[in-house]
Amino acid sequence: MDEIAHSPPHSKMIQGISGFWEVVIGVEVHAQVLSKSKLFSRASAAFGGQPNSHVSLIDAAMPGMLPVLNEACVSQAVRTGLGLKARINHRSVFERKHYFYPDLPQGYQISQHESPIIGEGHVIVDIPDGTSITVRIERIHLEQDAGKLIHDRYPSYSCLDMNRSGVALMEIVSRPDLRSAKDTKAYIGKLRTILRYLETCDGNMEQGSLRADVNLSVRRAGEPLGTRCEIKNLNSIRFIGQAIDYESRRQIAVLEENGTINQETRLFDSKTGETRPMRTKESVRDYRYFPDPDLLPLEISQAYIDEIASALPELPDEKKSRFMSDYGLKAYDASVLVADRNATFFFEEVAQGRDARMVANWIINELFGRLKKEALDITISPVSAYQLGSIIDLVVEEVISSKIAKDLFEIIWIEGGEPREVVEAHGLQQMTNTGEIEKIIDNVISANPDKMEKIKLKPAMIGWFVGQVIKKSGGKANPQIVDRILRKRFDFLPL
């Protein structure tokens, strides 16, 4: 393993009793390949289904059945490799990885060991603190998923559902380039975004389409790498963060008491937030790999790779730069938008012929907030791109104030409708009639003689008057017009 070139700033380190500790993290992500059928059989790879309904005789490991590779899984892996700027290996080999467990009917998993389909690549990860890091990818290989065991129905038996058995997974292995829970969460998030752009994995962690194993060790600054522990099968970004926080503090505590870290596999318990060692029986590491005699080496031509490369979509990093250069978005706004590919489609639809920064603000501050509150995806947003565009137009045309626009957004969200018509029907138009505004101003002035005295000494008080007038108008008075009329009235104010 490569020695790590950089040492992080103290802000990324953990302070123990004896000083600062650096946490060194590498991640193995298991991403389920988006395909209709399984890696080596024609059974459905869809999530769910009646128990044992998506199982072919190959998946059940009936004697004499032979695996045949699914073409789509190969092209999906190549697509993923290209998306992660990785080397595609023209020749790779499927091997048998042997272990005995009731969820594995074959007694071995078909995987890739010495010759994986994808070699080194990298992912650029934006950290919430504004910096960015490059995480190197060591390899990606194709392998079969195992079945699912249900333990809680019988005291001495487990129920086996083989629907997942044989579904194609990509194992994406990173170098130990991560230094904190924050880094790692951002890395997984970015990886998931890229996979979703590529449409090679749906990234759905609740359904287990994306799981992570975290390798973690700690060391004092400048020391060689410490002994690592592997935390298995983390299925949410939040759990990944919790597991890393717990495990790094555990290792530091052991080392500060002059103990030693055992290289072991640990499980994260989401109820207690702790990690605990797996039984050694479950972590025996003698897999006796050898090339699967049922399968020839996988040969991929350059023409095949080029064809897939020519059909790659615009990826998040490229889209982010384009949003900054073509639409003039700030880096932060652009990165928030590109994190969700469907949001970028929504944005571009609304931004057509409109002030893009204003559109980005509306989507990020109003729409995202509202969607998050109701746990909705942007593809089923109750306010459509067309409706949001109309709301923004009404603000730009000064038909409604920005404050009223937020109320209008809420009405459209709940009741739907054509924004222009809703504005008319609800009488939300901005008050631009100076006569009406003058009347409100008269009322505010006569009701507040004390404030009239104050403003003569303190010109900034005009803000209070503007606020009062807008409030009295039900938010409909145009603030610029109010300000203009007030300044005319208060001719004693400096300009």
Next chain:
Amino acid sequence: MAVDGTTIRRIARLAHIAVTDEEVKRLEGELSLILQWCEQLDEVNTDDVPLMNAVIPMEMKRLPDVVDDSDLVSEILSNAPCSEGRFLLVPKVFG
């Protein structure tokens, strides 16, 4: 290379096969012979010889991404020593 009893027992344990002392003795001889036979190949220099996967050049077959195995649950369960409903029942490993 000679295979001793300890190695035989380790291999048997990894393969989940029970072996008696008698079988260990017999397997020591048999496995050692097989390995010695393979060791004859060491006499040939194979440094620049690529691994041979097939006698005639063949490319691995790939099938299009189509679902065409319908629900086979009765066939799947027919060989199972123990099943209930749509599930295979297996002895609990832990818990």
